[in-house]
Amino acid sequence: MHKILRKATLLVVSTLTLTGMLAPVATPQLEAQAKATKVIIAPKHGKKYHYARGCRGLNHASKTKKVTLKWAKQNHYKLCGWEK
Numbered sequence: 001m002h003k004i005l006r007k008a009t010l011l012v013v014s015t016l017t018l019t020g021m022l023a024p025v026a027t028p029q030l031e032a033q034a035k036a037t038k039v040i041i042a043p044k045h046g047k048k049y050h051y052a053r054g055c056r057g058l059n060h061a062s063k064t065k066k067v068t069l070k071w072a073k074q075n076h077y078k079l080c081g082w083e084k
Contacts, residue, residue: 039069041077049077056082 039049042061049072050058057080058064 037068037070038066039072039077040064040066041072047075047077048080050080051083055080 039051040053040055040058041049042058042064044063045061048057049067049069053064
């Protein structure tokens with residue numbers, strides 16, 4: 001029974017993928033992951049990271065730096081309050 005269900009699922013997924021009906025569902029997730037890998041910090045202005053360069057929390061930052069989200073979290077940076 002499980003083999004039949006697995007084959008049917010594989011057939012449905014491959015059909016939807018080939019016809020393009022499944023592509024819009026998967027595309028935004030990839031874009032969100034790619035967007036979230038780089039963040040902006042202001043090294044001389046606290047321990048907050050920002051997703052957008054135009055974030056209100058960066059108004060007084062004289063210098064900004066682009067780093068990975070993983071690096072920012074490992075170095076105890078937290079998400080800016082304006083972007084929550």
